Amino acid sequence: xxxxxxxxxxxxxxxxxxxxxxxxxxxxxxxxxxxxxxxxxxxxxxxxxxxxxxxxxxxxxxxxxxxxxxxxxxxxxxxxxxxxxxxxxxxxxxxxxxxxxxxxxxxxxxxxxxxxxxxxxxxxxxxxxxxxxxxxxxxxxxx
Amino acid sequence: xxxxxxxxxxxxxxxxxxxxxxxxxxxxxxxxxxxxxxxxxxxxxxxxxxxxxxxxxxxxxxxxxxxxxxxxxxxxxxxxxxxxxxxxxxxxxxxxxxxxxxxxxxxxxxxxxxxxxxxxxxxxxxxxxxxxxxxxxxxxx
Numbered sequence: 001x002x003x004x005x006x007x008x009x010x011x012x013x014x015x016x017x018x019x020x021x022x023x024x025x026x027x028x029x030x031x032x033x034x035x036x037x038x039x040x041x042x043x044x045x046x047x048x049x050x051x052x053x054x055x056x057x058x059x060x061x062x063x064x065x066x067x068x069x070x071x072x073x074x075x076x077x078x079x080x081x082x083x084x085x086x087x088x089x090x091x092x093x094x095x096x097x098x099x100x101x102x103x104x105x106x107x108x109x110x111x112x113x114x115x116x117x118x119x120x121x122x123x124x125x126x127x128x129x130x131x132x133x134x135x136x137x138x139x140x141x142x143x
Numbered sequence: 144x145x146x147x148x149x150x151x152x153x154x155x156x157x158x159x160x161x162x163x164x165x166x167x168x169x170x171x172x173x174x175x176x177x178x179x180x181x182x183x184x185x186x187x188x189x190x191x192x193x194x195x196x197x198x199x200x201x202x203x204x205x206x207x208x209x210x211x212x213x214x215x216x217x218x219x220x221x222x223x224x225x226x227x228x229x230x231x232x233x234x235x236x237x238x239x240x241x242x243x244x245x246x247x248x249x250x251x252x253x254x255x256x257x258x259x260x261x262x263x264x265x266x267x268x269x270x271x272x273x274x275x276x277x278x279x280x281x282x283x284x
Contacts, residue, residue: 001173001182005164009184012163013191019155020192021199026148028209030216031156033246034270041267042274051149056249058153063161064253074161076243076255077169078262084240089248089262091237093269096245098278099230103244104156106231107189112196116221121231126175128235133175136240143172143240 020108027051032105033059034096042097084143099125145211157250163188166251168242175239225281 020031029051039045040052067074079085096102099121101110106125110118136143164170164184173182203215238244241262243251248266252259 001170001184005170005182005184006187009163009165009187010191012159012161012165013188013193014195015155015159015162016188017192017195017199019152019159021195022148022155023152024196024199024203024209024215025206026210027145027152028203028211028213028215031152033156033244033249037245037249037267038270038273041270044274048145050146054146054149055153055156058150058155059157059246059249060153060252061157062154063157063166063250066158067161067254074166074254076166076247076251076259078243078251078255078258079168079241080258082261085258085261086265088237088241088243089265090269090272091233091240092244092248093237093266093271094273095230095233095235095237095269097230097270097273099227099234102234102246103189103238104246108192108196111189112193113200113218115219117219117223117227120223121227124228124231125235125238128232129175129239130177130235132236132239133172134178137172137176138178 016104017108017112020104023055024109030105030109031055032101032109034093034102035100035105038093038097079143081142095125148211156246159192160247160250163191166247166255171242171244171247172239226278229278 023029023031036052036055045052101121106118106121111122160166165188170182170184174185208214243262248263252263
């Protein structure tokens with residue numbers, strides 16, 4: 001981690017917040033990744049399917065195209081431990097839909113509206129993430 | 144027009160996640176690793192993202208209606224129940240194990256290899272399970 005990483009983090013953050021602002025002010029919708037994807041796959045978002053598909057197409061497709069065209073050296077450094085991937089994915093999927101949001105919906109869009117639910121959810125998942133990291137990395141040594 | 148805005152939103156969201164380093168699981172796990180080699184980048188990302196949204200909400204709440212005609216989403220009841228607490232605990236735990244939340248899981252799908260696809264598949268199954276076998280709300284926490 002270098003100071004440049006923090007600057008890039010802030011610039012990338014401004015882009016994420018601008019995207020959320022655009023979606024709110026034009027479409028009147030909350031840019032929550034888990035809600036948009038979840039509603040698409042479980043049928044609860046049938047009435048605005050096209051909007052969901054278009055957003056996800058941009059979210060998946062444009063970074064891939066941009067990285068391919070620019071040849072930027074970007075890696076997700078993701079684990080190849082299948083047990084972690086499956087357990088982690090199930091928890092993130094079930095948890096975000098049960099909580100009604102994730103980092104983008106509760107975190108970015110909720111906190112900026114001073115929503116109690118957004119603030120509580122964010123504090124809880126940050127705390128749970130920190131504790132899980134402490135146990136899984138420093139006590140069990142699995143990640 | 145709505146679809147066009149949605150596509151631009153997704154594109155800018157995805158590029159922002161890559162630029163900020165949030166599609167790199169090392170940065171995210173580093174943020175949660177308070178007792179190890181702590182990486183504060185995520186706080187700068189969240190701060191940067193909240194900033195434009197503070198203004199957007201002020202404008203939105205005054206307008207009542209979005210530019211393309213739909214109503215601005217109503218403020219939800221400030222309900223803190225079992226579902227939001229237990230769901231967030233599960234999400235936080237899974238987030239720490241792999242270092243991906245739903246946005247970056249999608250944004251990195253094109254370059255995350257087979258691991259990214261496996262995580263995405265498990266996440267979709269988890270989302271489906273939350274619909275088929277939902278956690279009861281129970282008493283207010």
